Amino acid sequence: MGAAPGTESKGSVNVELNIVPFIDLMSCLTAFLLVTAVWVNISQLDVRPQDNARDAPPCMENCDDPKLSLLIDGDSVWIGVSRVNEFEQIPKTASGYDWDKVRERLRA
Numbered sequence: 223m224g225a226a227p228g229t230e231s232k233g234s235v236n237v238e239l240n241i242v243p244f245i246d247l248m249s250c251l252t253a254f255l256l257v258t259a260v261w262v263n264i265s266q267l268d269v270r271p272q273d274n275a276r277d278a279p280p281c282m283e284n285c286d287d288p289k290l291s292l293l294i295d296g297d298s299v300w301i302g303v304s305r306v307n308e309f310e311q312i313p314k315t316a317s318g319y320d321w322d323k324v325r326e327r328l329r330a
Contacts, residue, residue, distance in 0.1 A: 290328065294319070301327050 291309070293300040299319055302309030312323050 292324075292328075299324055 289303070291300070291302050297314050299312045300309045301312065301324065310327060312320055312327065
């Protein structure tokens with residue numbers, strides 16, 4: 223039960239709650255909810271295939287050539303195709319980097 227501060231009688235139970243901050247908080251939360259709902263709806267990616275894309279072979283026309291990636295690290299050389307994201311590590315030998323193997327893997 224509520225009590226009025228400063229009084230000792232049990233019959234005084236008038237307590238005034240200031241609910242304006244709660245109303246302000248709820249209005250802000252409602253605004254964030256609505257903005258988030260609209261943003262999630264707008265930012266969706268359209269993943270539906272266009273025309274006959276399902277039956278077309280992958281990358282017959284307008285395909286970019288694969289981009290080779292070469293990373294020279296302190297203890298190894300990494301070679302790979304960026305689009306596939308598979309990289310091969312060529313470790314550094316005692317005499318230095320194995321450039322012949324790097325050239326061979328780049329040609330392959």
